[in-house]
Amino acid sequence: MTIRQLDPADAVAMGQWYELVVAVTQYDVPDFPTPSRRAHLARFEDPTLLAWDGDRVIGAASYQLPQTENLRLMYLDLVVHPQYRRRGIGTELLEAAARVRRQEADELGRGYRSYSTAARHDATGQIVARTKLSFESDDDTHARQRITIVEPAHRGRRLGLLVKSANHTYTQANEPALRFVDAWNAEDNTHMRAVNAVLGFEPVDGWAVFQLPVPAASVDCQRLVSARLYRP
Structure with a gap:
């Protein structure tokens, strides 16, 4: 498994991310409507980390980083494909997101x-x-x-x-x-x-x-x- 930052211009990665969200929604909340592909593909405001198993996206962590205060906090939306749960994937995504938060806080502290x-x-x-x-x-x-x-x-x-x-x-x-x-x-x-x-x-x-x-x-x-x- 590899974890990479999502590039919103990568149509394949964006499509894979959407398929993951659909699978998670249908498994966790089957009474909810299927997420809109168009609305999902427009979600580029929040940075996202994707967990890949070969050419398949099996997990994702979207996050928001406060820029002016609470610099040690992160708002995180983390999902793992139902077929890949209980394997530590969510934990690895959480740790990767935490590293991003620390790096971002350091850069902001230096004025970057x-x-x-x-x-x-x-x-x-x-x-x-x-x-x-x-x-x-x-x-x-x-x-x-x-x-x-x-x-x-x-x-x-x-x-x-x-x-x-x-x-x-x-x-x-x-x-x-x-x-x-x-x-x-x-x-x-x-x-x-x-x-x-x-x-x-x-x-x-x-x-x-x-x-x-x-x-x-x-x-x-x-x-x-x-x-x-x-x-x-």
């Missing part, structure tokens, strides 16, 4: 925080694009551009540009001291570099990242381009 924006497909309720900016130092003038991802079936519609632009606006509204956004992209990631250029990023540096396979001795090298967006 992040802002995210997602695009949801109206017809299906599925999250098809998302992006994230994070503040990871004591310098509130700098933010770091984290992941931007678009569901493959929805690419070519400028969703990456739209969510990044919206997230920058959202972040600036809450972080008036912000002046620079730093991003790193592989040199051959021409699409995302083009998106960054439209947003106003300018190259400021080039980095080489080396990968050494173990135990082989050959070395791979990838070029990264560091870019910076100035926000007046």
Whole structure:
């Protein structure tokens, strides 16, 4: 069994999570109606950990983390598939969620925080694009551009540009001291570099990242381009 963070843009994982919720509902409260697939797929506000047995989701823990007070508390919704109960899966999910809470509390204590924006497909309720900016130092003038991802079936519609632009606006509204956004992209990631250029990023540096396979001795090298967006 493995436990991984749910990516709302992963249609397979979202579908597996829904099937788990249906199985749990039908077993625990059979007089309740079957949960709505569309409503469930729109549940991206709360982070979720999924327990996998091979390619099947057998447990889930959705949680809310207080951001301003009660930083040692967590609101948790934990379920395990009826066929997999009494095997310690719920306990492992609880422990994994507790680790997330401790890490989050530590980051908040150091002033770390992040802002995210997602695009949801109206017809299906599925999250098809998302992006994230994070503040990871004591310098509130700098933010770091984290992941931007678009569901493959929805690419070519400028969703990456739209969510990044919206997230920058959202972040600036809450972080008036912000002046620079730093991003790193592989040199051959021409699409995302083009998106960054439209947003106003300018190259400021080039980095080489080396990968050494173990135990082989050959070395791979990838070029990264560091870019910076100035926000007046």
